[in-house]
Amino acid sequence: MKARVHVMLKNGVLDPQGEAVRHALGALGFDGVNGVRQGKVIELDLADGATEADVTQMCEKLLANTVIESYSVEMG
């Protein structure tokens, strides 16, 4: 069983890497990119029977730092 966790910096937290990517896209001639936010995707290969609640606990305890990051969980 697979789960996919998306971790993003919260809105309002400066994302300098996203900003650098936005500038680079502009330099390549891609106009109209008003914002870039960069996050990470973590894929988990889980034993059968694992629940979304289990993955949420993993996010709260380790995978995300909820001071600065938000996360979402996709099961299956």
Next chain:
Amino acid sequence: MRAAVVVFPGSNCDRDLAVAFEAAGAEVSMVWHKDDALPEGVDIVGIPGGFSYGDYLRCGAIAAQSNICNAVKAHADRGGYVLGVCNGFQVLTETGLLPGALLRNAGLKYICKTVGLKVETSNSDFTAGYNAGDVIDIPIAHHDGNYFADADTIKRLQDADRVAFTYEDNPNGAQADIAGILSANRRVLGMMPHPERAADIGHGGTDGAALFRALVGALATA
């Protein structure tokens, strides 16, 4: 006065921190990250700079879940002293012993240079060797030193005189120029600059030595 310095895989300032404590008169033991307990009678735990666990996931995140960090948390909860420098500060925010988080430097570059730090408070056993308002020269060496906390937390820290050091010329985008903060009981200090790298004449500066001297002096008489 007994100090313990934690060693994680990827720590690289552990020996420097131990030498600074020793030079100030402390008896120092090194503690491996897999150990479950601190040595008996330890007054202060030093969490050194470096790249614990390769900075994987987030700086300090995996170290904060290590066996020894549970012992460090228990030590702090009992009123024990903890000094976290650089990666050690990141670990302390990840454990929740200090509020906020350290983000990537606003300019995206790793910065390694000596900076001017303003001592914001002398009201702690870490900073009692300085006068509030002193400007000291201490090296920084970090990629993720941009202190972030929400506005309420920043205000709470400032109102409670818990900001220990601020940058004279903010190098990394840190909120309110914050370089180091204290816990509510003023016994846990996290700071991005490296006082142990300015603790010997051979380092090119000794402005950091007063931090270790004050700490060892206070704890020796405690």
